[in-house]
Amino acid sequence: MKFFLGIHQPIWLTRVRDIPLLVSHRRLGHRRTLPRSVTEWALDSGGFTELQLHGHWQTNEKDYVQAVRRYADEIGNLAWAAPQDWMCEQSILKRTGLTVREHQRRTVRNLVRLRELAPEVPWVPTLQGWKLSDYERCADLYHRAGIDLAAEPLVGIGTVCRRQSSADVELIMRTFATRNLNLHGFGIKITGLNRYAETLSSSDSMSWSRRGRYIPGCGPSHRTESNCLRFALSWYRRIQTTLGSTGLPADDPSPEPLARVA
Ligand SMILES: [Zn+2]
Numbered sequence: 001m002k003f004f005l006g007i008h009q010p011i012w013l014t015r016v017r018d019i020p021l022l023v024s025h026r027r028l029g030h031r032r033t034l035p036r037s038v039t040e041w042a043l044d045s046g047g048f049t050e051l052q053l054h055g056h057w058q059t060n061e062k063d064y065v066q067a068v069r070r071y072a073d074e075i076g077n078l079a080w081a082a083p084q085d086w087m088c089e090q091s092i093l094k095r096t097g098l099t100v101r102e103h104q105r106r107t108v109r110n111l112v113r114l115r116e117l118a119p120e121v122p123w124v125p126t127l128q129g130w131k132l133s134d135y136e137r138c139a140d141l142y143h144r145a146g147i148d149l150a151a152e153p154l155v156g157i158g159t160v161c162r163r164q165s166s167a168d169v170e171l172i173m174r175t176f177a178t179r180n181l182n183l184h185g186f187g188i189k190i191t192g193l194n195r196y197a198e199t200l201s202s203s204d205s206m207s208w209s210r211r212g213r214y215i216p217g218c219g220p221s222h223r224t225e226s227n228c229l230r231f232a233l234s235w236y237r238r239i240q241t242t243l244g245s246t247g248l249p250a251d252d253p254s255p256e257p258l259a260r261v262a
Contacts, residue, residue: 001197001243004042005236006187006206012229013037013075019236020079022204025059026050029067034074042204043071043081044186048092055095057084061110065117072121080122080154082186083111088130088159100134107158108141124184125149126156132172139176154201155181166192173199190239197243208235 004022007013013021014035021039026046028034045064050057059067064084072078086096086103093100107128114123125142127149129135135157142149149155157176160169166189176183177199185193185203193203209232212225225231 001200002202003236003240003243004202004204005208005232006044006204007232008206008209008227009229010035010075012232013039013041015229016233019233020202022206024049025064025067028071028075029059034071037075037077040077040079041075042079043068044204045082045084047082047085048087048089051087051092052095055097059084061113061117065114065121068121069118078122080124082156083107083114083123083126085110085126085128085156085158088128088134089162100128100130101137104128104134104138104141107138108145108147111142111147112145122153124154124156125152126158126186127176128158130159132168132175135172135176139179150180153182154184156184156186158186160185161187161189163189166195170196170199194242205239208232211235 002020004020005016006022008027010023010027010031013023014037016039019039021041022044023041024044024046026049047057050059061084068081085107086092088100088103093103096103107126111123111125114121125147127135127138129138139149155176157172160172163169169185169189170192173183173185173196182201183199185200188203188205190205190207209226212228212231215225215231217223217225218228218230222228
């Protein structure tokens, strides 16, 4: 499984080699100049925050496409981009005032639209829902829209990172893994990941930052570790070691050293 380290600071794209990074559109969109990445990275659309703040997508599809094209061009090394999907946590549904079904319809429609506008961008279709049957319905919606998920290089599973139950997440992952989908678990929880990591092609996490809030900074420049590159990389190496010892596929590239800071 390829594991993307979620980061806040786009400048880290110029400082980290050998490990894949995940950065949110919300961290990049307002920048006049962009860093040139020395590592592979993926773009998160920042949907949870946008829907939580506004109750709808403020960024329209054309503007998002324009931004992503610019990132692909100016930052380079873009592995894939998340669409403007609609997550299905209770708190988000309350905020939008819409149903799970409507969130799913909008998620699928957005992917179709983004592909029409920018077919050259590696958009990742994302399944959204709450119960397993929701995710299955979302897969049907993609099918009806002419999108063959089994033929996609990667399919995202959304609305998994804020759940209490990792057993529910495991069931969803296992169900779609048996359909031979190449899954990406968005913002995966590390607890429980060992149980189903083999069902995933990739995942990402930023939980190092939440943990770092409670740890005193390692140098005079920062009070806590919530935004410290050294801390993030050491967390990442620990997770990789844990995952490596659970018998993940041997093709997972995890040579030592896992990361170098330029
Ligand atoms: Zn530090």
